[in-house]
Amino acid sequence: MTDPEPRPAVAVVVFPGSNDDRDAAWALRALGADARLVWHGEERLPPETGAVVLPGGFSYGDYLRCGAIARFSPVMPAVAAFAAEGGPVLGICNGFQILCEAGLLPGVLRPNASLAFVCRDVTVRVERAEAPFTARCKRRQRLVIPVKHGEGCWYAPRDLVDELERAGRIVLRYDRGDNPNGSTADVAGVLGEGGNVMGLMPHPEHAVDPLLGSGDGALILASLVDAARDRLAVAV
Amino acid sequence: MRATILVRPKEGILDPQGDAVQESLRHLGFSVGAARIGRVVDLELDAGDPGAARAEVERMCEQLLANPLIERYEIELSER
Numbered sequence: 001m002t003d004p005e006p007r008p009a010v011a012v013v014v015f016p017g018s019n020d021d022r023d024a025a026w027a028l029r030a031l032g033a034d035a036r037l038v039w040h041g042e043e044r045l046p047p048e049t050g051a052v053v054l055p056g057g058f059s060y061g062d063y064l065r066c067g068a069i070a071r072f073s074p075v076m077p078a079v080a081a082f083a084a085e086g087g088p089v090l091g092i093c094n095g096f097q098i099l100c101e102a103g104l105l106p107g108v109l110r111p112n113a114s115l116a117f118v119c120r121d122v123t124v125r126v127e128r129a130e131a132p133f134t135a136r137c138k139r140r141q142r143l144v145i146p147v148k149h150g151e152g153c154w155y156a157p158r159d160l161v162d163e164l165e166r167a168g169r170i171v172l173r174y175d176r177g178d179n180p181n182g183s184t185a186d187v188a189g190v191l192g193e194g195g196n197v198m199g200l201m202p203h204p205e206h207a208v209d210p211l212l213g214s215g216d217g218a219l220i221l222a223s224l225v226d227a228a229r230d231r232l233a234v235a236v
Numbered sequence: 237m238r239a240t241i242l243v244r245p246k247e248g249i250l251d252p253q254g255d256a257v258q259e260s261l262r263h264l265g266f267s268v269g270a271a272r273i274g275r276v277v278d279l280e281l282d283a284g285d286p287g288a289a290r291a292e293v294e295r296m297c298e299q300l301l302a303n304p305l306i307e308r309y310e311i312e313l314s315e316r
Contacts, residue, residue, distance in 0.1 A: 065303060101303070108305050115252045155249070155306060182250070 007034040008050035008228035013079065013095075015040045015070045018057035020092065020205060027205040028053070031218060033225045040073040050228030051088045051132070052079055054095025056148075056203055066109055066151045067097030076102060088132040088227045089197045090220075093149055096189075096199030105192050105199045106164060107156035112149070113182025119148040121213060123175040124188045124202060128168055132227030133191075133198045136219040143172075143216035145202035147180050152201040154183040154190070161185050169193075172200055237281045239293045240312040243302045244274035277301055286313050 010033040014021045025035035036046055040059075045052065059070035070076075076098075083089045083104055091099040099105040112118060121144050126137040137143070156164070161184055164170050172189030179186045181201070189200030204217030245251045251272050258271035279296075283289035293311050302309045 064300070068300065068303075108303050110250075110306065111252055113250060113252050115256055153250075157305070 005032060006229065006232070007032060008225060008232050009034045009036055009046055009048045010051045010053060010225065010228050011036050011038045011045050011049045012053045012055055013038050013040055013073075013075055014055075015057065015059035015073060015094075015098075017059040017061055018055050018094070020056035020094075020203065023203075024053050024055045024092065024205040027208040027217070027221055028225060030208060031222045031225050033228060038075065040070070040075045043074050043078060045075070045078050045082060048232065049082065049087070050232040051090070051224050052082055053224070054079070054089070054091040054098055055205075056093030056095060059094055059098065062151070065101065067094060067099075067101040070094075070098045071102040080104060083192070083194070083197050086194065086196050087231065088224060089192075090133060090224055091197075091199040092203055092205065093147075093152070093201055096201060097151070099192070099197060099199045104197050105190060106160055106169070107154050107184070107187075107190065109151050109201075110153040110155050111151050112153050112180070117148075117150040118152070118180040119146070120180065121146050122180050122188070122202060123178050124172045125175055126171070127173055128171045128191075130195075131223065131230075132196060133189075133220055133223050134171060135223040135226060137223070142175060143207075143219065144214040145204055145207045145217045145220075146213070147202050149181070149201055152181040152183070154181075154187045154201070156184055156187075161187075164190060169195070171198060172202070237283055237286070237289050238314050239279040239281055239289065240314070241277040241279070241293065241297060241301055242274060242310045242312070243277065243297075243307050244309070245272055246306055246308050249306050274307070289313055
């Protein structure tokens, strides 16, 4: 008998200074993925990779600007190539910062407007419920997911924000009055140009079980696992 | 040859660090208007030709040292 739900491989890239890599892998495994930790020095992703996660942390000590150095890691050309082929890539917190610096996502993450490190649950609103990252959510659904960052203030110039809005590339917004960092237009998560790369500041991997305060993050990660499974089913 | 690169937040970009320093200076009794905080990068270069050196440092700024979305930069070259 074949496994009705095969476990798709999801690569979780480990940079020097990543610290949410193991939590991300744990959450992805709990949600049915075969999570593989991939050291940033690797020049290739595992050939059967169905999705990539760049986890949270403080890669390279946040030197120069958050994510500015990690984008030169040997693994990044492979991640960019995977994204160019349409593979789903999710950047969480520091992963979001890295994807912005690498030019795979629009905008840039700046120090929080309050200058304070913020560590608390926030409520985000799903602006778009589509594959590969939010297919398990409903549009306008509110998700409670924790943030923990000092530099999560996403910034983009007004005309770029308008363009993203028109293209439906703003996926998550902090609920009214619950923006923890002063991000432009309350943006909490955005898509790249092809719609298959996403970055978000909240940490879905820390909200996959109601015992931990919320299970809402599982909707995002399980959507990604679905997308990885679909991608591999097509490839086979 | 030595290059000094001044990287500054662009006009209109919120600079909470600068705001906090402005506030602190006022607490000390100094009368200051806006304070903005950037960063300085000093580089030693092998290049002998100032024109070529400047062009190279500009590429460094565009690719790594500054994020053109939020920062502008100035390059000063001097003999070692």
